[in-house]
Amino acid sequence: xxxxxxxxxxxxxxxxxxxxxxxxxxxxxxxxxxxxxxxxxxxxxxxxxxxxxxxxxxxxxxxxxxxxxxxxxxxxxxxxxxxxxxxxxxxxxxxxxxxxxxxxxxxxxxxxx
Numbered sequence: 540x541x542x543x544x545x546x547x548x549x550x551x552x553x554x555x556x557x558x559x560x561x562x563x564x565x566x567x568x569x570x571x572x573x574x575x576x577x578x579x580x581x582x583x584x585x586x587x588x589x590x591x592x593x594x595x596x597x598x599x600x601x602x603x604x605x606x607x608x609x610x611x612x613x614x615x616x617x618x619x620x621x622x623x624x625x626x627x628x629x630x631x632x633x634x635x636x637x638x639x640x641x642x643x644x645x646x647x648x649x650x651x652x
Contacts, residue, residue: 542577544616
């Protein structure tokens with residue numbers, strides 16, 4: 540799961556998102572391995588900072604990495620579910636929907652994939 544926006548708030552407060560601790564704990568009790576993903580972990584210092592923060596907030600985890608590991612599911616606050624190149628992403632996001640529709644219209648004129 541993503542760190543910023545899923546575990547820790549993005550507002551600069553350095554506080555956990557409400558329900559993060561209990562939600563992660565529940566996943567681990569159900570047998571899931573919880574791997575925290577963040578580009579902050581590209582450096583060893585960043586990875587260690589995340590580990591210290593998680594530990595100080597009593598949020599359980601199995602690993603911290605900058606790699607996207609193979610998983611049953613990914614929790615990410617900025618994810619767009621991919622359902623194929625012709626599917627329309629995130630219908631509730633009008634800016635993304637308009638950009639996607641324009642790109643698809645342009646592509647339809649060029650491509651016959």
